[in-house]
C-alpha cells in the first residue's frame with residue numbers, strides 16, 4: 001500500500017525545472033533539432049522513433065567510421081536475433097582510439113587518471129593510449145589469444161583496465177570484465193562460464209588509504225579454472241604476491257618489447273565485443289553479449305545527445321568499468337567521441353568527503369554522471385565539504401542505476417549544479433548498452449521522473465495482454481523495436497535468452513523486448529520507474545540477484561536454506577536481509593549470524609554482504625517449491641502480505657519476524 005501511495009505522490013509532483021536557455025541552445029541535441037527543422041522536442045522525439053531505422057542510419061554515419069560501409073541498417077529476419085549494419089566492417093577500438101591518435105587529437109587527454117593515493121595522478125593522451133593499447137594487443141596475440149577468445153579483466157579502476165578492454169577489441173577478442181568487488185567465487189564462476197584463456201589482474205588496489213590484496217582471490221579462483229593459460233598481473237600496490245611459474249606474468253614484462261603498432265582487425269558489426277555478466281532471477285549470472293557495430297554507435301551518440309559532451313568538456317562518469325555504465329560511459333562512449341574523461345580509482349569519501357568535489361574543481365569537470373546512492377550519502381553528511389570547492393564549471397549533472405528520489409534531485413541540483421545544471425536521470429540496463437529513457441538538456445524536468453523515451457526508441461508500457469496502458473496506469477517496460485547496442489544473446493544459453501526477454505509477448509507481438517522493470521506515466525506523459533518485476537536487488541546501485549545471495553548463504557555448512565529480500569535503505573536504496581533455516585541440531589547465535597554474513601561476503605564479495613541475518617524455522621513457498629520473497633518482505637516490513645492462497649505452507653508466514661527499520 002505504502003508503495004502505491006508513494007507512487008501516487010510522486011506523480012503529483014508539480015515542480016518543473018527548465019534548463020537555462022543558453023545551456024539548451026548550446027546542447028548537441030538542440031542543435032540537431034534546429035538543423036532538421038523540428039519545432040518542438042516532442043515533434044523531434046516522435047519523428048526519430050517513428051523513423052528509427054533512418055534515425056539510427058544517420059547516427060551510425062555521424063558517430064562511427066566504417067572501414068566498409070554497411071548495405072543494410074537492420075536485418076530483423078531472424079527475430080529475436082537482430083543484426084545491425086549488415087555488410088559493413090568496423091572495429092570499435094579504431095573508433096575509440098586509432099582515429100584520434102592518428103588525427104588532430106593525438107595530444108588531447110583521453111584519461112585524467114587519478115589514483116586513490118592523493119597526488120598519484122597522470123594524464124594519458126590519445127597518442128599514448130594508442131601505444132599502450134597496441135602493446136597490450138600484441139602481447140595478447142603473443143600469448144595465443146585469437147579472435148573470439150575470451151579475456152577476463154579483474155582490475156581496479158586503473159588505466160590497464162580500459163587498455164585491456166581496447167586491446168581485446170582491437171584484435172577481435174572478447175573481454176569479460178569482472179568487478180573487482182567480487183570475491184574469488186564470483187570470479188571463478190564467470191571465468192569458467194566464459195572459458196577465459198587469459199585473466200588480467202593486479203597485485204592489489206588502494207582502498208581508504210590502505211593497499212589491499214587482489215591477487216590471492218585470483219589464485220583461489222584459478223584452482224578450478226582449467227581454461228586459463230595465463231594470468232597477467234599489474235603491479236599496482238607493489239605488495240609481494242605469489243606467482244605461479246609458467247602461468248603468471250607481470251603486466252610490465254608481458255608488454256615489454258612489444259611493438260607500438262598493431263593492426264586493428266576490421267570485423268563484422270555483429271562480431272562480439274564483450275560479455276558482461278549480470279544478475280537475473282536465478283542464482284546463475286547471465287553472460288550478456290554485445291557487438292562491435294552497435295557499440296561503436298549508441299554509447300557515443302548518447303554521450304553526445306544525453307550527456308551533452310562537447311569537444312572541450314571534461315566528462316566524469318564515476319562508475320566502475322566492472323559494470324555496464326563503465327563500459328559505455330567511461331570507455332566506449334567518451335572515447336569514440338574523442339572526449340577527455342576522468343578515471344578515478346578511489347572512493348568518494350576518502351581522505352575526506354571533499355575528494356570528488358576537489359577533483360571536479362581541479363580538473364574543471366563540466367559534465368558529471370553518478371549514482372543516487374552517492375548523492376544520498378553526501379546529502380546525509382551535509383554540505384560543509386561541498387562548499388569548500390568551486391563547482392561553477394559544472395554544466396550538466398546526470399544519474400543512473402536506481403530511482404533518483406526528488407529530495408536527492410533537489411540536493412544535487414542546488415549543491416553541485418549551482419541551481420542551473422539540468423539533472424539527466426537516465427534509465428537503462430546492461431542489456432540495452434546505452435541510455436533509453438531520459439530527459440534531454442532541453443526537457444523540462446520533474447524531480448524523480450526519467451521523463452521520456454529517447455529518440456530512436458519505441459519504448460512503451462504494456463499490460464499482461466500486450467496493450468499499451470493509458471496515462472496514469474502502470475505496467476511492464478517494453479521495447480517495441482530493436483536498437484543498435486541491444487544485447488545480442490546470452491553466452492551459450494539460447495533458451496534462457498528467449499525466455500527472459502522475448503517469450504512474454506511472443507504470441508501477440510513477436511519481437512517485443514521485456515525489460516524487467518515496471519513504470520507508469522503521469523497525466524503529462526512523464527515516466528516514473530517503479531522497480532523490478534523480478535527478484536533482483538539494487539544495493540548501492542549494484543545489481544545482485546536474491547537467488548545468488550541465497551545460494552551463497554546455503555553454501556555455509558550450517559545453513560539448510562535461505563531466503564533473501566531487500567530492505568529499503570536511505571542511502572544504499574536497499575540493503576540485504578537474509579532469513580536462514582539452520583541445519584538440524586545447529587544452535588542459533590548472534591556469532592553464527594555474523595559468520596553467515598561474512599561467509600556470503602567471502603563467496604560473492606563485499607557488494608553482497610547481508611546486513612542482517614535472521615533465523616527462522618521455515619520460509620513461505622509455493623506448491624512448486626518457489627520461495628515467496630514478496631510475502632516474506634511484506635511480513636518483515638510490517639505490510640499487508642496479500643493473497644496467500646498459492647502457498648504450500650501459509651503458517652510459515654507467522655514465523656517471519658518483523659525486522660528493525
Ligand code: PRX
Pocket residue numbers: 278323324325399400401402403404425426427428429430431450515516517529531532541542543
Ligand atoms: O531496475 C532498473 C535499474 O537498474 C536496472 C539495470 O541494472 P544494470 O543492468 O546493473 O544497469 C545499471 C546501469 C544502467 C534496471 O532494470 N535502473 C537503472 N537506471 C535507473 C534504474 N531505476 C530507476 N531509475 C533509473 N534511472
